Amino acid sequence: MGRFPIGKFLLALSFSVCMVISTVALGATATASPQWCEEDPVFLVNGALVDVTTTFPAEYLSAIKDPVAFELLVPSNAIAAVVALPGSVPMTAKITKSLPANGLLSLGVPIVVKVTVTASKSFDTKTKVAGTYLWLSSTAYGKSNVTTFVRYTLIGL
Numbered sequence: 430m431g432r433f434p435i436g437k438f439l440l441a442l443s444f445s446v447c448m449v450i451s452t453v454a455l456g457a458t459a460t461a462s463p464q465w466c467e468e469d470p471v472f473l474v475n476g477a478l479v480d481v482t483t484t485f486p487a488e489y490l491s492a493i494k495d496p497v498a499f500e501l502l503v504p505s506n507a508i509a510a511v512v513a514l515p516g517s518v519p520m521t522a523k524i525t526k527s528l529p530a531n532g533l534l535s536l537g538v539p540i541v542v543k544v545t546v547t548a549s550k551s552f553d554t555k556t557k558v559a560g561t562y563l564w565l566s567s568t569a570y571g572k573s574n575v576t577t578f579v580r581y582t583l584i585g586l
Contacts, residue, residue, distance in 0.1 A: 466490055468497045468516040472524065474509045475538055477562040477583050483544050485554045485573070492573075495547040496521045502541040506530040538583040548573040 465484045472479040481499055496519035503509045505526045514522055528539055544556050554571045562583045571577030 464488075466517050468499075468518065468520050470499050470511065470516070470520065470522040471513040472501050472509060472522070473512050474501070474503055474540060474583060475507055477538075478512070478560040479540065479542075479581075479583070480559045481542055481544070481556065482559070483546070483554055483556045483577075485546060486552055489548060489550055489552045489573070490518065492548040492550040492552070493518055493546065494549055498543075498545040498547075499523075500525055500543040502527050502543065504528045504531045504538060507538055540581050540583060542579040542581070543576050544571065544579075545576045546571075546573045 464487055466487050466489075467482060467484045469480065469482045472481070479501065481501075483497065483499075497516070499520060499522040501509065501522070501524050503524060503526055505528065507526065509524045509526070511522045511524065514520055528541070531538065542556065542558055544554070546554050550573065552573050554573060554577060555568055556571060556577050556579055557568045558579055558581055560583075569577055569579040
């Protein structure tokens with residue numbers, strides 16, 4: 430392993446730290462719509478930021494029974510970490526290296542995002558994944574008490 434992959438990873442890591450700091454600093458002055466609750470954990474996968482945003486109607490905030498659970502499934506040979514857990518309700522985030530190892534991670538890193546909102550009532554949720562090196566980003570709609578699965582591919586790492 431030469432210097433370039435390590436240098437690329439360190440550059441991406443330092444960029445990611447700067448992005449998180451600026452997001453937290455800017456987020457402190459922003460105001461959210463009072464009609465929605467938004468949970469927004471940030472992950473780092475092979476040097477790329479993965480920002481997961483799950484929203485649900487604020488009227489159901491008192492119905493939330495357990496912390497909102499986020500799980501990021503990545504290949505067994507990926508390097509991944511939870512970077513930030515900002516949110517208005519308790520949440521958990523974990524990384525599971527359960528996807529098959531990919532010998533050519535530079536051609537694409539598959540990820541699966543799992544989100545579970547456990548509540549005493551049924552309501553709609555919306556999950557969007559954004560970040561660096563994300564390909565075919567879209568929004569997934571789900572329901573409370575049902576795990577939402579969203580599949581993405583990180584390219585160009």
